[in-house]
Amino acid sequence: MGETLDRLPLPPGPNWTNIGAALRASPPTYLLNLFKKYGEIARFKGAFTVYAINNPDCVKNILTSAWPQYSKNTIDYKVISAVFGNGLVTSDGDDWARQRRIMQPVFSSRSVNSFDNVINKTTSALADNWSKQSTHDLIWLDRDMSKITFQVVSRTLFGTNIDHVSDEMIDILDLLNIHPMRLSALLRLFPWIPSPSNKRFLRANRRLDEIVYTLIEEHQLPGACQENIVGRLLAAKDDDSKASLTAEQIRDEVVTLMLAGHETSAVSLTWTFYLLSQHPEIEERLCEELESKLNGAPATSSDLAELSYLKQVVQESLRLYPAVWGVSRRSLDEAILGGYRIPKNSYIAITPYVLHRDPNSWPEPEKFDPGRFSPEQIKSRHSYSYLPFGAGPRTCIGAGMAMLEIQLILAQLLQKFKVIPITDQQIEVEAAVTLKPRHGLKVRLEPRIK
Numbered sequence: 001m002g003e004t005l006d007r008l009p010l011p012p013g014p015n016w017t018n019i020g021a022a023l024r025a026s027p028p029t030y031l032l033n034l035f036k037k038y039g040e041i042a043r044f045k046g047a048f049t050v051y052a053i054n055n056p057d058c059v060k061n062i063l064t065s066a067w068p069q070y071s072k073n074t075i076d077y078k079v080i081s082a083v084f085g086n087g088l089v090t091s092d093g094d095d096w097a098r099q100r101r102i103m104q105p106v107f108s109s110r111s112v113n114s115f116d117n118v119i120n121k122t123t124s125a126l127a128d129n130w131s132k133q134s135t136h137d138l139i140w141l142d143r144d145m146s147k148i149t150f151q152v153v154s155r156t157l158f159g160t161n162i163d164h165v166s167d168e169m170i171d172i173l174d175l176l177n178i179h180p181m182r183l184s185a186l187l188r189l190f191p192w193i194p195s196p197s198n199k200r201f202l203r204a205n206r207r208l209d210e211i212v213y214t215l216i217e218e219h220q221l222p223g224a225c226q227e228n229i230v231g232r233l234l235a236a237k238d239d240d241s242k243a244s245l246t247a248e249q250i251r252d253e254v255v256t257l258m259l260a261g262h263e264t265s266a267v268s269l270t271w272t273f274y275l276l277s278q279h280p281e282i283e284e285r286l287c288e289e290l291e292s293k294l295n296g297a298p299a300t301s302s303d304l305a306e307l308s309y310l311k312q313v314v315q316e317s318l319r320l321y322p323a324v325w326g327v328s329r330r331s332l333d334e335a336i337l338g339g340y341r342i343p344k345n346s347y348i349a350i351t352p353y354v355l356h357r358d359p360n361s362w363p364e365p366e367k368f369d370p371g372r373f374s375p376e377q378i379k380s381r382h383s384y385s386y387l388p389f390g391a392g393p394r395t396c397i398g399a400g401m402a403m404l405e406i407q408l409i410l411a412q413l414l415q416k417f418k419v420i421p422i423t424d425q426q427i428e429v430e431a432a433v434t435l436k437p438r439h440g441l442k443v444r445l446e447p448r449i450k
């Protein structure tokens with residue numbers, strides 16, 4: 001086997017890359033250009049060699065068929081673990097399996113569908129707020145979406161209303177979202193270096209800890225509701241030692257869910273509103289569907305089966321702007337992917353942003369066309385050509401919750417308001433941990449006449 005492997009070529013790619021310039025320009029754009037020039041399996045060298053894998057069969061192999069051969073022990077997961085700690089997103093091996101077992105029941109479809117009431121109430125409070133604005137007032141849509149998704153996560157998963165710290169939390173979480181993708185973030189691997197960015201980061205992290213530890217303590221008070229993630233984590237026991245989780249372990253899970261669970265949905269909502277505003281005919285068709293099925297009322301989780309175009313719009317928006325634009329793995333062994341040799345311990349980059357623009361699966365890839373998600377068209381494609389939520393055992397635990405939340409929030413707000421981005425603003429994609437509008441999104445609101 002070793003000998004056969006040695007005879008296989010390494011994937012093609014440029015001899016040398018100015019990695020700093022590539023990261024500063026935009027990593028997903030660099031990876032897309034690499035794909036266009038070198039194909040589905042490519043390699044480039046910067047500070048270390050990156051194997052960019054965008055062939056659906058190979059991606060299936062890495063994420064599903066041979067998943068134990070690929071770990072999350074990569075530099076970017078190490079950097080984000082400075083905030084996430086050893087929570088469900090960043091952990092590996094037995095730790096991960098145990099954490100997933102504890103949390104999975106809260107994300108079952110039965111449990112998630114029951115969140116519809118809280119999501120609708122939270123949305124209706126925002127709608128009340130919006131209806132007090134005049135059509136000339138400017139709203140930061142990205143900010144409002146962050147707030148609402150943060151409130152949804154804290155009310156549903158943590159069974160708590162922490163609105164009084166939501167503005168502060170969003171600022172902290174936003175800083176922590178951008179920070180890991182800056183080059184200076186690599187300094188987090190050397191946290192003792194007192195760079196201004198490290199100092200800001202440590203301050204934000206300390207305040208985040210204070211808020212989260214208070215939340216955990218409140219759940220330990222007699223009479224506190226235990227039917228939520230924090231309750232489950234507090235009750236969980238180690239399979240072998242029967243020991244409870246430490247406060248630090250619980251903190252890591254809570255922070256992970258706060259971060260993984262709110263900004264992703266918030267940016268997806270923001271991009272969907274933006275795309276709809278740029279495609280009036282699609283927005284109109286969607287509003288007609290909402291009007292005919294809901295007649296002004298909020299949607300419940302059981303209404304969603306009837307709202308097929310709404311789902312297609314969201315799926316297409318997640319194709320063009322996948323909040324998690326890239327995931328990485330480390331190969332634990334030598335492997336063959338697409339006829340190329342991938343050495344042991346290689347850094348593997350799988351990029352939904354690129355996979356979602358492969359013209360073989362997506363003709364006219366930059367065009368916003370929800371029709372791509374009709375049942376017939378879905379059937380005609382490789383299922384690994386579309387991976388907004390990843391795949392395999394490490395697939396997003398919150399995918400069902402995210403889809404529910406995004407559709408319910410859109411259904412309610414779109415029936416009440418036309419969201420109009422102001423014209424003189426620059427719309428630029430920023431690849432932080434999530435794919436976000438770099439300068440935010442400023443909009444005006446027009447109530448829809450009934």
Ligand code: HEM
Nearest residue numbers: 088089260261264265323324327389390394396397398402
């Ligand atoms: C549109 C919204 C969302 C997107 C696009 C998204 C995307 C993803 C992706 C691509 C992964 C896989 C990462 C990898 O394989 O390396 C992932 C994992 C994860 N996501 Fe999401 N996510 C979203 C919403 C949520 C929500 C609402 C929650 C929870 C409240 C959540 C919690 C998690 C967790 C805990 C993991 C790690 C799962 C594991 O490794 O077992 N996500 N997400």
